[in-house]
Amino acid sequence: MLLLDEPLSNRDARLRRQVRTEIRELQQRLGFTAVYVTHDQGALTVSDRIVIMKDGDIAQQGSPRDLYEAPASAFIADFMGEANVVPCEVISVEGQDAAIRMGAFEHRVPNRDARPAPTKLAVRPNAITLEPPTGAFPGRILHSAYHGAHVEYEVETSNGKLFVVDPAGERPLTPATEVAVGFKGRGIAIING
Numbered sequence: 001m002l003l004l005d006e007p008l009s010n011r012d013a014r015l016r017r018q019v020r021t022e023i024r025e026l027q028q029r030l031g032f033t034a035v036y037v038t039h040d041q042g043a044l045t046v047s048d049r050i051v052i053m054k055d056g057d058i059a060q061q062g063s064p065r066d067l068y069e070a071p072a073s074a075f076i077a078d079f080m081g082e083a084n085v086v087p088c089e090v091i092s093v094e095g096q097d098a099a100i101r102m103g104a105f106e107h108r109v110p111n112r113d114a115r116p117a118p119t120k121l122a123v124r125p126n127a128i129t130l131e132p133p134t135g136a137f138p139g140r141i142l143h144s145a146y147h148g149a150h151v152e153y154e155v156e157t158s159n160g161k162l163f164v165v166d167p168a169g170e171r172p173l174t175p176a177t178e179v180a181v182g183f184k185g186r187g188i189a190i191i192n193g
Helices: 013-030 042-046 064-069 074-079
Strands: 002-005 034-037 050-054 057-062 084-094 097-102 105-110 117-123 128-131 138-146 151-157 160-166 178-183 188-191
Touching (some): 013 034, 034 042, 050 064, 057 074, 074 084, 074 117, 074 188, 105 178, 105 188, 128 151
Antiparallel strands (some): 084 097, 084 117, 097 105, 128 178, 138 151, 151 160
């Protein structure tokens, strides 16, 4: 067993990426168990299973994908990476789907033991779409920032401000542009608090 406590905390981004890859390759090739303590998303790249602790207790555990795409709480959503946490209402539950409402906007999301009631939704920035302003969930661009491979937006809505990452960035939107906010199929989860 190999125990690693913040092994890459004082390294630059490129070196962290290289060493994480080497650790993962060694672990898989030699078949040893590694416990990797970290406070950053580097855990996603070196893990088969992640255990997130809060105040000395296990807050959630599972595969990197499960924790990223289906966080149980706002704390987990934020820990696993950028997330918009917005109020919504579960209006119906049918099998593995729940219908949520935010104002006049309704959407179906994976159901994780939700019941019809007010709750919160964790939405990853890359799970949000921005379309011409014809939809039921209107928004207005407050800020935009071009980052080469993507464009980041801050969008004001009736449910608060949303951080949006548009990976295509083919048609950058300017501040004050009116948009309709939509959600993709993944990267959206009903959460507890």
